[in-house]
Amino acid sequence: MDDSYEYKPFYDGLVEHGLIVPTSVLGTFGRGAVFEQVVLRFNDLVNRLAADDGAEVYFFPPVIDRKIMEKVHYLETFPHLCGSVHSFYGDNKEAHNLAECANEGGQWGDMLKQTQVVLSPAACYPVYPTLAGTVPAEGRLVTVLNWVFRHEPSEEPTRLQSFRMREFIRVGTPEQVVPWRDMWLQRGLDLLHSLKLPASSDVASDPFFGRGGKMRALSQKDQKLKFEVLVPVISEVDHTAVCSFNYHQDHFASAFGIYTQDGEIAHTACMGFGMERIAMALFKTHGFDIKQWPETVRELLCLN
Amino acid sequence: MDDSYEYKPFYDGLVEHGLIVPTSVLGTFGRGAVFEQVVLRFNDLVNRLAADDGAEVYFFPPVIDRKIMEKVHYLETFPHLCGSVHSFYGDNKEAHNLAECANEGGQWGDMLKQTQVVLSPAACYPVYPTLAGTVPAEGRLVTVLNWVFRHEPSEEPTRLQSFRMREFIRVGTPEQVVPWRDMWLQRGLDLLHSLKLPASSDVASDPFFGRGGKMRALSQKDQKLKFEVLVPVISEVDHTAVCSFNYHQDHFASAFGIYTQDGEIAHTACMGFGMERIAMALFKTHGFDIKQWPETVRELLCLN
Numbered sequence: 217m218d219d220s221y222e223y224k225p226f227y228d229g230l231v232e233h234g235l236i237v238p239t240s241v242l243g244t245f246g247r248g249a250v251f252e253q254v255v256l257r258f259n260d261l262v263n264r265l266a267a268d269d270g271a272e273v274y275f276f277p278p279v280i281d282r283k284i285m286e287k288v289h290y291l292e293t294f295p296h297l298c299g300s301v302h303s304f305y306g307d308n309k310e311a312h313n314l315a316e317c318a319n320e321g322g323q324w325g326d327m328l329k330q331t332q333v334v335l336s337p338a339a340c341y342p343v344y345p346t347l348a349g350t351v352p353a354e355g356r357l358v359t360v361l362n363w364v365f366r367h368e369p370s371e372e373p374t375r376l377q378s379f380r381m382r383e384f385i386r387v388g389t390p391e392q393v394v395p396w397r398d399m400w401l402q403r404g405l406d407l408l409h410s411l412k413l414p415a416s417s418d419v420a421s422d423p424f425f426g427r428g429g430k431m432r433a434l435s436q437k438d439q440k441l442k443f444e445v446l447v448p449v450i451s452e453v454d455h456t457a458v459c460s461f462n463y464h465q466d467h468f469a470s471a472f473g474i475y476t477q478d479g480e481i482a483h484t485a486c487m488g489f490g491m492e493r494i495a496m497a498l499f500k501t502h503g504f505d506i507k508q509w510p511e512t513v514r515e516l517l518c519l520n
Numbered sequence: 521m522d523d524s525y526e527y528k529p530f531y532d533g534l535v536e537h538g539l540i541v542p543t544s545v546l547g548t549f550g551r552g553a554v555f556e557q558v559v560l561r562f563n564d565l566v567n568r569l570a571a572d573d574g575a576e577v578y579f580f581p582p583v584i585d586r587k588i589m590e591k592v593h594y595l596e597t598f599p600h601l602c603g604s605v606h607s608f609y610g611d612n613k614e615a616h617n618l619a620e621c622a623n624e625g626g627q628w629g630d631m632l633k634q635t636q637v638v639l640s641p642a643a644c645y646p647v648y649p650t651l652a653g654t655v656p657a658e659g660r661l662v663t664v665l666n667w668v669f670r671h672e673p674s675e676e677p678t679r680l681q682s683f684r685m686r687e688f689i690r691v692g693t694p695e696q697v698v699p700w701r702d703m704w705l706q707r708g709l710d711l712l713h714s715l716k717l718p719a720s721s722d723v724a725s726d727p728f729f730g731r732g733g734k735m736r737a738l739s740q741k742d743q744k745l746k747f748e749v750l751v752p753v754i755s756e757v758d759h760t761a762v763c764s765f766n767y768h769q770d771h772f773a774s775a776f777g778i779y780t781q782d783g784e785i786a787h788t789a790c791m792g793f794g795m796e797r798i799a800m801a802l803f804k805t806h807g808f809d810i811k812q813w814p815e816t817v818r819e820l821l822c823l824n
Binding site: 237239240241244246247248249252273274275276277278279280281283285286289291292295296297298299300301302303304305306307308311314315318319321323324325326328329330331332333335342345346363365367369376377378379425426427428 | 541543544545548550551552553556577578579580581582583584585587589590593595596599600601602603604605606607608609610611612615618619622623625627628629630632633634635636637639646649650667669671673680681682683729730731732
């Protein structure tokens with residue numbers, strides 16, 4: 217960190233105020249009652265904001281079919297972030313060896329085999345297979361609140377391995393999907409401004425892996441496929457993305473067979489709030505004591 | 521199933537009423553808005569019931585330090601249920617091979633390495649390391665609502681791979697812990713009876729692995745370490761456990777260095793509600809349409 221914020225005092229403040237509980241693995245802290253309250257009340261605020269949109273509401277577990285990850289070629293673009301779930305398929309003797317290996321602090325994971333599931337890397341992933349087929353003329357709109365996993369252990373408090381994303385997913389023609397994405401970009405900004413967060417938006421790219429990744433990122437920025445809304449949380453210079461707005465073109469719909477009424481492959485877009493980051497942006501901006509937050513913010517989040 | 525219930529019509533009913541959304545992996549279905557509402561309203565009811573208990577409230581992510589699993593010797597007793605998270609640590613060339621293997625439908629999991637985290641197999645596991653040290657004279661009481669994972673894919677709708685448990689964890693002397701466990705056994709029964717569920721309690725055992733497991737299970741039953749509250753959901757004969765009440769003696773406290781004021785290793789007990797199973801018990805007992813549920817049940821769950 218070469219600028220005026222330091223993340224250590226912010227992290228320590230979250231701990232001292234009982235907002236989070238440290239664990240022994242980076243990016244997996246526990247959430248205290250007040251931190252969780254802020255997350256859920258922000259989620260309620262999003263519900264009220266989008267109440268008339270008519271979104272279908274679902275919740276998926278943290279694990280998904282690994283075929284979803286395969287079909288969207290996740291391992292070509294983000295192999296370093298994946299979390300594959302492995303388990304034990306052996307007999308009594310092998311179980312004995314496994315337990316012994318674990319007791320000796322060995323690499324017992326090598327004695328397991330890959331299961332059918334992986335940790336979901338994005339809240340929208342389990343939604344696409346459920347949309348297979350032809351969408352109605354007006355398209356479809358789905359919202360979820362799911363746990364996601366990214367294997368990127370970091371001391372930086374806003375970079376979690378396991379966190380929640382509240383997402384909206386829009387499916388239809390490009391003419392339906394792109395304006396919807398742009399509408400939410402403004403709506404997301406307005407929402408965070410209403411909470412008195414110093415939010416700004418910018419074109420963005422995903423953290424693609426390796427040599428090919430740099431080209432992908434440039435192309436993504438060039439085509440303005442991804443925008444983010446950012447708030448200063450752990451750095452005054454490098455602001456933290458708290459929402460993202462993504463136009464996937466036909467990437468997901470072609471993988472899962474989602475079509476528009478005229479038989480074309482549908483286009484999709486999604487927007488998502490990083491729930492823990494939203495909470496941290498609020499604590500950074502308004503302080504660790506929610507009783508001291510501006511009255512209008514407390515009212516919007518029903519904290520009174 | 522060799523008795524009068526069949527789980528297929530119950531599962532189909534849940535799907536047809538939009539309460540759950542099928543996925544391609546057994547035991548990982550999505551939850552619809554109403555199903556989720558029932559889960560969260562039941563959780564609120566538990567909050568009200570235990571409001572004066574003074575429990576510390578935390579929420580942990582679905583992944584935990586794998587050292588926790590090692591320290592409590594989980595792989596000796598439940599290796600078949602574990603979910604270890606593996607990820608990719610290689611270079612550009614290896615990433616290319618990984619993606620190719622996945623594209624060809626190969627066992628790409630073999631090209632990954634075990635990370636620091638596993639899926640949490642019980643909601644109370646991440647709590648114990650945070651209790652290390654000496655507890656106050658009155659002991660400690662913690663409550664959590666966490667996602668857990670058990671690798672047991674099944675067509676049976678109440679047997680999920682990924683689900684939520686609302687747990688209370690009590691730490692102190694045996695004289696504090698055992699009566700607390702017994703108090704909750706009665707309280708849990710009363711709570712479910714107030715929701716007009718035909719609940720009953722029984723001594724129980726865990727699904728220990730292999731040859732040694734049978735002995736462990738007999739000993740656990742013999743010592744009355746585990747009780748369950750059960751409701752008929754998918755079978756009239758084999759009722760479904762919807763809460764469990766466990767006395768761990770010094771198992772967890774010795775693993776994590778938790779002591780009482782007199783320097784003895786503390787004892788612990790926990791009680792947990794299987795949240796999805798509670799919801800399914802309610803749908804089975806009162807029907808798929810929550811508007812038709814008994815008025816007292818709707819009132820208790822604030823569904824009006």
